[in-house]
Amino acid sequence: MDTKYDVVAIGNAIVDILADADDSFIAEEGMTKGSMQLMFSPEQADALYAKMKAGQEVSGGSAANTVAGVAALGGRAGFIGQVADDQLGQVFAHDIKATGVDYTTVTRAGEPSTARCLILVTPDGQRTMNTFLGASQFLPASALDEDMIRASKILYLEGYLWDPEEPRAAMKRAIEVAKDAGRWVAFTLSDVFCIERHGDDFRRMxxxxxxxxxFANEKELLALCQTDDLEAALVRAHKEVGVLVVTRSEQGALAMYNDIRFDVPARAVDVVDTTGAGDLFAAGVLYGITNNVPLDRSMHIGAVCAAEIISHVGARPRADLKALIAEKIPA
Incomplete structure (x- = not known):
């Protein structure tokens, strides 16, 4: 089958609600700065929302941000994720389609409501996320657009969605569909807490x-490989994974392919909000891989995309990424 898409992603369909906060508020609420914690009821989400400063709503979700980035770069992308038949669900569907991403997942009737992520952004640009997964954790295998998966060069999955049972089963089915069609499977570990809960599954895969x-950041890779030695972790993971991509915040990022290591520095930029930096880095790398761009250049594309995202609030690009790439990375 010919490929209609470069990347099709499965992930949480979330609307981000971002607001400024200081370190003392983070501490008072018992949060770990820079991390993500789950909220298990809409009441808990509403209580935190009531304490937040005035914020802004921006459609998000890790994998959804990535395919939005792929589309902004000129790639062909699709997304599979569950929203409820409510206002936030309409916001998410409108926003993802407006980026040029195909989105056909049928809305879910009734409770719970569409997922939301309450993001507190401190003056240093760090984001502390509090996520109510809502309808997104009820994505069933029956909701998969299997033709979309078969028609994509790469199926991209986020570790965040591995936690609930129903979407985990859906992603396992999606992997079967992709592999049967001879497609590649890309996976992002998402957060150390995902590895703490499902590390055995991830290591098995x-x-x-x-x-x-x-895709992983440095802490996630170390947790996955159960070591404090980055070099040992790189060897361990790359032994079985064709392409290993590791982000390292201000230290840039590295990739391993055919036992060759590629390092790229972080782009200098005034940090406003780090939300989505890793998602957009992945977008650049995936766009490059699916469009026959050498891996070292693909990593530089990812670095430019990440720098654009952290220069403003929100995890969807505001600048013309294609123009930025042409300016920052001459052919």
């Missing part, structure tokens, strides 16, 4: 060759 492209 690495070891049996399910994952062709693995």
């Amino acid at each position: 690495v070891d049996d060759g399910t994952i062709d492209i693995l």
